[in-house]
Amino acid sequence: MNLWKEFIKGWWKENPVFVMVLGTCPTLAVTNSVRNAIGMIAAVAFVLLGSSIIVSLIRKMVPNQVRIATFIVVIATFVTMADRYLAAYYPDLSKALGPYVPLIVVNCIILGRQEAFASKHGVLESIMDALGMSIGFGIALLLMSSVREILGSGTWLGMKVLGHWFIPWQVMILPAGAFFVFGFLVWGFNAVNKAFKG
């Protein structure tokens, strides 16, 4: 029951992107197409899960003063693995994501979860927390990239969804569109949360 709670809290109530507004850089940068977003979600989930397991295993051995540096090295190791893997097996995706894969190191969601959760809880709970947060991050990125790709190029994951009558909104693929969509989605999330609260 408790594990289940750790698992689902990241989906909506503590959604890392829309409610806590963390990890904004990849959310804005790689959501111009659904394919890029899926690559980013997979990379972040892998890094988050791997480093949460390691951090919760070593949490009693690490002195308090050097904990942040330790977390960063653990995270950087997993990011390097993800980066090399993508470059070897999915070179075109790796090229499209560019510097944003190495930049997962400084993604505040990952360091934030280590500091706030994995360093204080057991392995099982940390795994559930990491999976839940990854799903929350995934929901956010899929939502963002679906809106941007459908409105920006009339396609979803490369498939045509809007007919020939549709004139793509160029602005949606441009940086400005990312800010607009993100702003409106944050608004929507807040409005829904408020409506349900009372």
Place this chain on the structure above:
Amino acid sequence: MELLVIFISALLINNFVLHYFLGICPFIGVSNRLDSAISMGLAVTFVMSIAASASWLIYYLLLVPYHLEFLEIVSFILVIASLVQVVEMFIKKTSPPLYQALGIYLPLITTNCAILGVALLAVLKKYNFIETVVFSVGAGLGFALAIVIMAGIREELEFADVPETLKGAGITLIVAGILALAFMGFSGLV
């Protein structure tokens, strides 16, 4: 001429905040007051130029000769984290007023993705040392420009009648979108 193009493009056209989406966290978090935005902008420019030069040196003098390029991410983040510490201690000793102004922002900068981003992009674009320095200064000033403009707008927004649920991050992002549109006008510069 080449250097000027790199500088202008890092400063305005490929602005780090509005084009590369780097450093969004401080951009949203610290942009509600003008004076703190100016301090943050200066601190980032300062650390960014030192960090990018240091990472460049490490990459080309240490990692490339020994074929350790895969250690890029780990070594860069360590360099940046330790550099921020050193800079903080140095400023504290030599210039207390500057420390007063930048003090609380320096530790925050370690996790600012713009700093790591500048180091990674300089390697990705295969810049030489001088170009890296110019690029990082331009990028830092671009960040400062964006955050100062944003703070100016947000101080005015205080008086605007924004819906309750849109306040904070929501309206800031939408304003940033309009700013990004405005900055696209610079793309004809070079």
